[in-house]
Amino acid sequence: MADIAIIGGTGPEGRGLALRWAMAGHHLILGSRDEVRARDAANSLKLIKPGIHVSGHTNRAAIEKSDCVVFSIPYEGLDQAVSDFEDCLSGKLVISVIAPMDFRSGYPKALTVAEGSAAELIQARVPGCIVTSGFQNLSAQDLLKPDTEINGDIIICGDDLESKKFTMELADCIAGLRGVDGGYLGNSKTVEGLTALILYINKQTKSRSTIKLL
Amino acid sequence: MADIAIIGGTGPEGRGLALRWAMAGHHLILGSRDEVRARDAANSLKLIKPGIHVSGHTNRAAIEKSDCVVFSIPYEGLDQAVSDFEDCLSGKLVISVIAPMDFRSGYPKALTVAEGSAAELIQARVPGCIVTSGFQNLSAQDLLKPDTEINGDIIICGDDLESKKFTMELADCIAGLRGVDGGYLGNSKTVEGLTALILYINKQTKSRSTIKLL
DSSP: OOOEEEEESSHHHHHHHHHHHHHHEEEEEESEEEEHHHHHHHHHHHHHSSSSSSEEEEEEHHHTTTTEEESOOOOOGHHHHHHHHHHHHTTTTTEOOOOEETTTTTTOOOOOOOTHHHHHHHHHTTTEEEEEETTOOOOHHTTSTTTTTOOOEEEEESHHHHHHHHHHHHTTTTEEEEEEOSSSSGGGGHHHHHHHHHHHHHHHHHHHEEEOOO | EEEEEEETTHHHHHHHHHHHHHTTEEEEEEEEHHHHHHHHHHHHHHSSTTTTEEEEEHHHHHHHHHSEEEEEOOOGGGHHHHHHHHHHHHSEEHHHOOOOOOOOSSSOEOOTTTTSSSSHHHHHHOTTTTOOOOOOOOOOHHHEEEEHHEEEEEEEEEEHHHHHHHHHHHHHSTEEEEEOOOOOOHHHHHHHHHHHHHHHHHHHTOOOOEEOOO
């Protein structure tokens, strides 16, 4: 079982993923700028599912205590966050669950990222870490209901095969989900872009659809 | 029933779509640089399914005879083809089924298009036409077997609602397929990028998967 830090661990997406991974037996460390908020978030998950291993720390302490660091923060804050923790991210597996989006036009629009994708931005800033990406299209609401089975395929991109395999296992360990090898990290652009597309479709059809490969 | 021209109508993808749309009752006009090849392709479809309305003409004649023009050519030739026929494309609905890809690295890689996507390239070059996009991820082999039901969702992007609706109906009229409103034409980038991703996944898993929204 891995020690997994969630940067942005007090947000709904971060808490949702943390809950599901903790339910699968992993040790989760929620990170926040505010240690008290991180601890509160950890305690709130223990109330949902007693017995799970979840703790709360500052983002830096969370990274230092973990093998694997999940970035679950809004894209706008990513560049700054990666710069702040560059020194302690080297050598770790970093998983990006970020989908860069803009809602100003009234509907979700995928943002163009100079590096290609949020995942590639992290890789470009911290060459010494290994980056994979996935889990961008999951409903935080569903993740936070421990008995709700979420049906869908999680497309995982990454250049390092072993890290990609580990990240696919993190998908497989959530009931109803299946990790799918989505190829090299450059494909993350397409998978991140899918989130805006799926949000648009869900808004039109008033549904909460996710993607599946048939 | 519409008069639909297929630019690149002698290629497997163009012939496959033409067969299915002709089976649904539309009048198909296969276009080619070589009129004889276009007629041969039309005749080959009539052998597969007698009684369908398919004819073969030069690309220019095909466009002039149609309400709706489908571009089914390799991305490399798109800019030139659009320039060649700019004068007769104005006022028509143009459907792009093109996914810009590069195979030089040994696996399919989505190409970056300055205009955003192949569909947006057409719209930029011919402001007087209406562009939609879709059908990038279908197997030509399956399309050409008239009794094979292809299960999947066809995500249609476009800025003009009526044209998008018509394009979605072109998906719905093929057995097993469902047209899904994929929002504005800017989303075509993501849908076109999906083709490389799905081809990669199919190669890894030795399957012929397509995408479905659950």
